[in-house]
Amino acid sequence: xxxxxxxxxxxxxxxxxxxxxxxxxxxxxxxxxxxxxxxxxxxxxxxxxxxxxxxxxxxxxxxxxxxxxxxxxxxxxxxxxxxxxxxxxxxxxxxxxxxxxxxxxxxxxxxxxxxxxxxxxxxxxxxxxxxxxxxxxxxxxxxxxxxxxxxxxxxxxxxxxxxxxxxxxxxxxxxxxxxxxxxxxxxxxxxxxxxxxxxxxxxxxxxxxxxxxxxxxxxxxxxxxxxxxxxxxxxxxxxxxxxxxxxx
Numbered sequence: 428x429x430x431x432x433x434x435x436x437x438x439x440x441x442x443x444x445x446x447x448x449x450x451x452x453x454x455x456x457x458x459x460x461x462x463x464x465x466x467x468x469x470x471x472x473x474x475x476x477x478x479x480x481x482x483x484x485x486x487x488x489x490x491x492x493x494x495x496x497x498x499x500x501x502x503x504x505x506x507x508x509x510x511x512x513x514x515x516x517x518x519x520x521x522x523x524x525x526x527x528x529x530x531x532x533x534x535x536x537x538x539x540x541x542x543x544x545x546x547x548x549x550x551x552x553x554x555x556x557x558x559x560x561x562x563x564x565x566x567x568x569x570x571x572x573x574x575x576x577x578x579x580x581x582x583x584x585x586x587x588x589x590x591x592x593x594x595x596x597x598x599x600x601x602x603x604x605x606x607x608x609x610x611x612x613x614x615x616x617x618x619x620x621x622x623x624x625x626x627x628x629x630x631x632x633x634x635x636x637x638x639x640x641x642x643x644x645x646x647x648x649x650x651x652x653x654x655x656x657x658x659x660x661x662x663x664x665x666x667x668x669x670x671x672x673x674x675x
Contacts, residue, residue: 430535431459432527433510433607437500438463441518442471449479449486451524452516457531462507463518464489464500498615498622505610513610517601526642530604533638540609540635543595544602544642547581583663587624590672591631595639599623599663602642609635621666628670 434452438445445463452461463486465473473490480488489503505513512534514527526544533539584598603626612633617625630637 429457430511430531431509432457432512432514432531433508434458434461434514434516434524434527435501435504435508436461436463436516436518437466437497437504438468438472438476438518439466439494439497439500440468440470440472442468442475444520445472445475445518446479448516448518448520448524449483452527453483453485455524455527457527458485459510460485460487460508462487462489462504464491464504464507466491466496466500467494496619496622498620498625499618501622502615505607505615508607511607513605513607515601515603521645522601523643523645526602526640529640530602530642533640534604534606539638540606541630541637542604543597543637543639544600544604545595545597545639546600546642546644547596548639548641550641550643583624583667586664587627587667590667591628593627593631593637595627595637597639598627600642605630609633617666619662621662624663624666625670628667 436445436448436452441448449461449463452458461483463476463479465476465488467490476488480486487507489507491500491503501515512531514530516522516524522544530542530544533542580597580599584595587593587598588595603623609630613626613629615622615625615629627637
């Protein structure tokens, strides 16, 4: 019997893209439900989610009454998710839900407890062609924003690997997939961008190897998307040290 899959979408000021990402996620046959958590948007995202919730029986909407950050929104979504497997999905259109089957497969087959989608692993020729036809490009590391951002991601991943003894190519990826019972056992507490290194360190501390699969990626510009900034980089590093190296 295939696992029930919950998709958790943290949202903050994503009115322009939220309807499309909800549609794409719900169009995947393996998805049982989508849980969208609005982190106190002020651009009409909340109103759009209310409309979508009426139109889609498998969409559940949760509202934060103040802005608390991506990590906090994800914890809220995880608490509401009813599936056996949970997929993290950003509200923008940088990542393609058509990658869900490949992301879930290692867990469904009992080969993994946690799977990350890597923007830097090369796809197979067939997968590359499928992405090109879908408009998502085909190359590994299809990240078209600033070069420093791509190198920053790789450096953070290297430092995280040093702390956790994982062998990841893309720790900062949006696409993180977990067996739900594993998520429920993790003492997550980071509210903002520290969520990614925190969950990675906590999974590693349980002796679980995170598997990676190649995914498609179409970067938004800095004007369009919420990219990690220098101040966020310092926060990420501090979380890697505290949760990964010191085990706090």
